[in-house]
Amino acid sequence: MSNSSHGAQQSQTQAKLVLLGDMGAGKSSLVLRFVKGQFFEHQESTIGAAFMTQTVTVDDHVVKFEIWDTAGQERYHSLAPMYYRGAAAAIIVYDMQSQQSWQRAKSWVRELQRQGNANLVIALAGNKSDCKDMRKVSKEEAEAYAEEQKLSIFLETSAKSGECVNDLFYSIANKLPKQARATPQEGGRGGVVLDANAGQNRQKSQCC
Amino acid sequence: MNSSSKSSSLRKVEFPSSSSRGGGAFASSSSPQNSCSSWETFDDDDVHCNDENDDDDARARRSVRRRPSLADAQPSNRDRTTEENNNAEKSASARNHHPISEDVAFARMNKPNDVRLRNLFFQRDVSVYSSVAETARIRANTFNANGKKPNEKLDIRDWLMNDDGDDDAVVDVYAVGFQEIVPLQVQKVLKVQDVERDARMWDEKILRCLNSVSARNGVGGGYVKITSVQLVGVYLTIFVREELIRKGSIRERPIATKVATGFSLGFGTGSMNVKLGNKGGCCALIKIRDTTIAFVCAHLAAGSKEEDAKRRNADAAEILQKCVFAPDEDEQGEDERDFRSSNSIRWEKPSRTRTIHDATVSIFFGDLNYRLNAPKDDVLEHVRLKSNEAELNASSFRASASNYIPLLKHDQLLNEMQSGNVLPGYREGSIEFPMTYKFKPGTSRYSGIGRAATSSSKDNINNNESDYENDFNDEFDDGESNSTKADDKEEKKKRAPAWCDRVLWKGDDLHLLGYRDHDEIYHSDHKPVSATFELKCRTVDYNGRLERMLTDLQRKLDAEETNRAHATKVVLESGTMCDFGEVHYCERVTRRIQFKFPRNNHGNAVSFTLGFHGRGGSYDDLVNDTEDDAPKWVRDITPAKATVSAETSVFVDISAFVGGAGTIRSVGASNSLDAVLVIRAEHCQDAYIALTGVYAQNPIFGAPLRSLPPSVFPPDVPSVISTLIDSLFAFGSISKNDLFTQKSSEKERMNAVNNCLRLCGVSQSAFNDMHSSSSSSLLDDFTALSVMSSSKPSSSVVELALALLEFFHALPEPLFGDGSLFTGCFRDEEYMDEAARKQRLENVLRQSLEKTAYASATYTLAFLTNYVGRNSPSSSTRLESVCRAFANAWFSKADASTFSLVRRQEIVKCLLSSSGNTAATTHHQQLNDLFSTTNSTTTTNSNPTNSAAGAAKVTRSLLDL
Ligand SMILES: Nc1nc2c(ncn2[C@@H]2O[C@H](COP(=O)(O)OP(=O)(O)OP(=O)(O)O)[C@@H](O)[C@H]2O)c(=O)[nH]1
Numbered sequence A: 001m002s003n004s005s006h007g008a009q010q011s012q013t014q015a016k017l018v019l020l021g022d023m024g025a026g027k028s029s030l031v032l033r034f035v036k037g038q039f040f041e042h043q044e045s046t047i048g049a050a051f052m053t054q055t056v057t058v059d060d061h062v063v064k065f066e067i068w069d070t071a072g073q074e075r076y077h078s079l080a081p082m083y084y085r086g087a088a089a090a091i092i093v094y095d096m097q098s099q100q101s102w103q104r105a106k107s108w109v110r111e112l113q114r115q116g117n118a119n120l121v122i123a124l125a126g127n128k129s130d131c132k133d134m135r136k137v138s139k140e141e142a143e144a145y146a147e148e149q150k151l152s153i154f155l156e157t158s159a160k161s162g163e164c165v166n167d168l169f170y171s172i173a174n175k176l177p178k179q180a181r182a183t184p185q186e187g188g189r190g191g192v193v194l195d196a197n198a199g200q201n202r203q204k205s206q207c208c
Numbered sequence B: 001m002n003s004s005s006k007s008s009s010l011r012k013v014e015f016p017s018s019s020s021r022g023g024g025a026f027a028s029s030s031s032p033q034n035s036c037s038s039w040e041t042f043d044d045d046d047v048h049c050n051d052e053n054d055d056d057d058a059r060a061r062r063s064v065r066r067r068p069s070l071a072d073a074q075p076s077n078r079d080r081t082t083e084e085n086n087n088a089e090k091s092a093s094a095r096n097h098h099p100i101s102e103d104v105a106f107a108r109m110n111k112p113n114d115v116r117l118r119n120l121f122f123q124r125d126v127s128v129y130s131s132v133a134e135t136a137r138i139r140a141n142t143f144n145a146n147g148k149k150p151n152e153k154l155d156i157r158d159w160l161m162n163d164d165g166d167d168d169a170v171v172d173v174y175a176v177g178f179q180e181i182v183p184l185q186v187q188k189v190l191k192v193q194d195v196e197r198d199a200r201m202w203d204e205k206i207l208r209c210l211n212s213v214s215a216r217n218g219v220g221g222g223y224v225k226i227t228s229v230q231l232v233g234v235y236l237t238i239f240v241r242e243e244l245i246r247k248g249s250i251r252e253r254p255i256a257t258k259v260a261t262g263f264s265l266g267f268g269t270g271s272m273n274v275k276l277g278n279k280g281g282c283c284a285l286i287k288i289r290d291t292t293i294a295f296v297c298a299h300l301a302a303g304s305k306e307e308d309a310k311r312r313n314a315d316a317a318e319i320l321q322k323c324v325f326a327p328d329e330d331e332q333g334e335d336e337r338d339f340r341s342s343n344s345i346r347w348e349k350p351s352r353t354r355t356i357h358d359a360t361v362s363i364f365f366g367d368l369n370y371r372l373n374a375p376k377d378d379v380l381e382h383v384r385l386k387s388n389e390a391e392l393n394a395s396s397f398r399a400s401a402s403n404y405i406p407l408l409k410h411d412q413l414l415n416e417m418q419s420g421n422v423l424p425g426y427r428e429g430s431i432e433f434p435m436t437y438k439f440k441p442g443t444s445r446y447s448g449i450g451r452a453a454t455s456s457s458k459d460n461i462n463n464n465e466s467d468y469e470n471d472f473n474d475e476f477d478d479g480e481s482n483s484t485k486a487d488d489k490e491e492k493k494k495r496a497p498a499w500c501d502r503v504l505w506k507g508d509d510l511h512l513l514g515y516r517d518h519d520e521i522y523h524s525d526h527k528p529v530s531a532t533f534e535l536k537c538r539t540v541d542y543n544g545r546l547e548r549m550l551t552d553l554q555r556k557l558d559a560e561e562t563n564r565a566h567a568t569k570v571v572l573e574s575g576t577m578c579d580f581g582e583v584h585y586c587e588r589v590t591r592r593i594q595f596k597f598p599r600n601n602h603g604n605a606v607s608f609t610l611g612f613h614g615r616g617g618s619y620d621d622l623v624n625d626t627e628d629d630a631p632k633w634v635r636d637i638t639p640a641k642a643t644v645s646a647e648t649s650v651f652v653d654i655s656a657f658v659g660g661a662g663t664i665r666s667v668g669a670s671n672s673l674d675a676v677l678v679i680r681a682e683h684c685q686d687a688y689i690a691l692t693g694v695y696a697q698n699p700i701f702g703a704p705l706r707s708l709p710p711s712v713f714p715p716d717v718p719s720v721i722s723t724l725i726d727s728l729f730a731f732g733s734i735s736k737n738d739l740f741t742q743k744s745s746e747k748e749r750m751n752a753v754n755n756c757l758r759l760c761g762v763s764q765s766a767f768n769d770m771h772s773s774s775s776s777s778l779l780d781d782f783t784a785l786s787v788m789s790s791s792k793p794s795s796s797v798v799e800l801a802l803a804l805l806e807f808f809h810a811l812p813e814p815l816f817g818d819g820s821l822f823t824g825c826f827r828d829e830e831y832m833d834e835a836a837r838k839q840r841l842e843n844v845l846r847q848s849l850e851k852t853a854y855a856s857a858t859y860t861l862a863f864l865t866n867y868v869g870r871n872s873p874s875s876s877t878r879l880e881s882v883c884r885a886f887a888n889a890w891f892s893k894a895d896a897s898t899f900s901l902v903r904r905q906e907i908v909k910c911l912l913s914s915s916g917n918t919a920a921t922t923h924h925q926q927l928n929d930l931f932s933t934t935n936s937t938t939t940t941n942s943n944p945t946n947s948a949a950g951a952a953k954v955t956r957s958l959l960d961l
């Protein structure tokens, strides 16, 4: 009998997650990879913003992400506050092959820090890690910057190869403050083993 | 069953009632103490009651209520209680969830927002996420002990263990149920210690038997009792093979509970009604792996009348309904001290409260007391016929199944179950044993077919027991003191044999292996019955398959939600962009966008709103921000909201307009008009239209004062101001009363701006569009103005005034800023006269304003002072309108200003007051005088090439004159 976690109370968090970053950085591609496991070489540039949900379970904690993939084009910048307002987490994406997108990422970090939600989990993602040889932004620089700005997460990702994409979203789920657990229904976690030996016995007998 | 003799005897049973018998018996036996109400309620088996009921009414009832037969699937009339319970049962099974699914859902999906996941989850078969980890052999034994203690002679081995099966597989769980474990006499019923003592005696006997046999067979570990529960005479005790606990198959503490259904003790009401407990059920729930097994040992209402079946139905339903296994009810578990090992078991606490419906499988057994729906005498006669006449015992009767099989079709339980009146969902194995009741104790001879077989029912009424005793007569026979006399009484009472003792079950994972009686036990007036099952014990693969399945389901839900959000997409017929091109100061540009909503399944009407913010949070909650995020330069959206038909193009006009410092500021240094218009409708994905355009920065309006070309004279005054003021003088503004009173329309503003630009020799494309000639010189302009003024003399002068105001309004920094420079002027206000205050204000202007601003202010003030005039009848109204207009134009807008509008007006008024004597005033008085006489000639004489300089020249030349 497996030592299952059934009986443990699960908690669920609903979390608004916004992706920000320069156009072409790969925001939509990251979301698509995470939600559907797909990748398109010719991903259309986002107009306005796109919405998706995805639920993940981390340990006993269920996080339902409500993902807003914003448009990187400058003209849509004015919409961004709508999407990061009230967000629990933000992923700032840059294309590691582009200095411009790196500068843009940094300005997003500044904007988010200015808008002053101290609980916002900010993740920095250097995307297109499958093209490392074309890199224009060093990992060291980005890492140092993330540390200096006290960003919660920094990862180099590739929406194309899938590298670190799940890690990115799961680490965010992990970093989110867990909501107050629901009032336990009667019963709750059973299995109070009073006798250490009895527990051992059981453990042992499970193996045979 | 094929032989004619059998069928004839059977027919006799089937067509019983001779009309003479019942009615006659009844007529002759109506004695007071047999008043039917008491008998009917309590003592059921009695002949008299039977006969008494056999009146015309009852017969009529009976003929209406057809005898159900096995072949008859029609539901018969149900009494109310059964119906209610049936409904409860139905609603429970309407959920139609596998009990294990319920357990899993309880453990894993207990959030309110898990509803959709739960619904999907319940559609999946348990086998997807659970597997049969082991099979357990379960044995249910039931015995109505007739109140007799176990004794040494009594060999229960076969009853407990023998199932006639070929394989001697070890039984894992023994559920042993007793009825009438103690004699059901009122005085004994209430003696708790005795009652418990008898139960322990049985436990010891059973355990001894199980363990001696298992030891002999080399079954390791033996058995332990894990739980028991007693309800007076009803006793359920459960033994399991220790091995199951040791290897962790059974980990959860069993829960036992009981439900009394019998006589009310007469105190308490409703659910608090205290029942005597002579009837009812003992229930226990155990869990092997993730499979839960409920055992219900029941003793249902007695009585051989047809109607009594309904009472039994109701009892069964009540037990099922009231039986609740609560994890915390520790006191329900009987004391297990006497039993080896059981006290060292460390149980896991059951995870939740369960009802009987929450058990994966359940076994309902005991003395269910259902009889045969056939006249007792006919049944007895049949039995007598089929039995060996000499022995009159059951062995000859039981020798051939065909002796008793025909009687089965009269079995109430089979019929009631068939009709759905009792224990819905339960099944029973085919009965291949004779009736288990009622035997002459110590024999295998049915009671009532012996010597007293012919004694008429009338004989039976001569007992001298009280009514009360009589009521309990059936149940309260004292087994211990059983005497010949009692036997005789039994014989006289003549109960028809019946299959009272039964084992039923429910649940697909339970498979019946054997179902039999135990004829060898002579202990009681019942024979014990046993059933053996094989149970598939499931283990839920919580961390593996279940996890994967839930993840998949969740993905499915997420995808659905995303698709739902994307289901309807606005068709942007005019594209995702709306370009306003170049937008000039005070010049409205209107563009039309076109879109339509596709038809969706939410009806044909679509309500949409156009705004500048999207949705937040979950897709379905629209942000109802009241704050308006619309950029200032977006002037009109018509319509901004509407309800339209799907598939019909919607046209919306959007205007860009830049006028006044506020809008200019909103455009920003880049001069780009950029906004994203969000089209939002319910059940529809947001659509975005990018609004773009370029603000064609104006060289005059909106330019900072210092950047403007100065006029030659007066020094430091931007030429636009001097030009406008000089022109106002030139066109006789002084004579007009309403220069600053009129509310200006957008059109008038635009014309004023364009005229002003023309006057200053600055071209603006709009102007050129309006006036086909692109060349403009001051001379032409003035000619044009003159023409205009001659045809519509007032409009051009008003436009000049309007342009002057517009100019000040457009300044990036208002002339007097937020007015804070004047704060010092109002100290000791009450001691100041007007002249002193004006002096102060003028000093402040001189000291605080930068020179261009100061020059502009004084020059304009000089003009306005002149305009307002002195002692003329119109001067006070003029003063009011000027103060109002310039209090707005020179100071920051209301909320950014230090002073209230009234205060600002006071400041302007004071600056305009005549008591002062500044150079500018004097200068303008002169100007005024000059203008008033020579204005028409000057204009024609001038020939300037550059507007600013030209205007200055005009002024200069006028001054020189
Ligand atoms: N090689 C490589 N290409 C990628 C990767 N991620 C995205 N791309 C490509 O980069 C381009 C832009 O990706 P998008 O996902 O549309 O970028 P975006 O950030 O959503 O852009 P906007 O919607 O305009 O803000 C597409 O052609 C993608 O195929 C990656 O990890 N590696």
Ligand SMILES: [Mg+2]
Pocket (backbone or CB within 6 Å): A027, A028, A029, A044, A045, A046, A069, A070, A071, A072
């Ligand atoms: Mg995109």
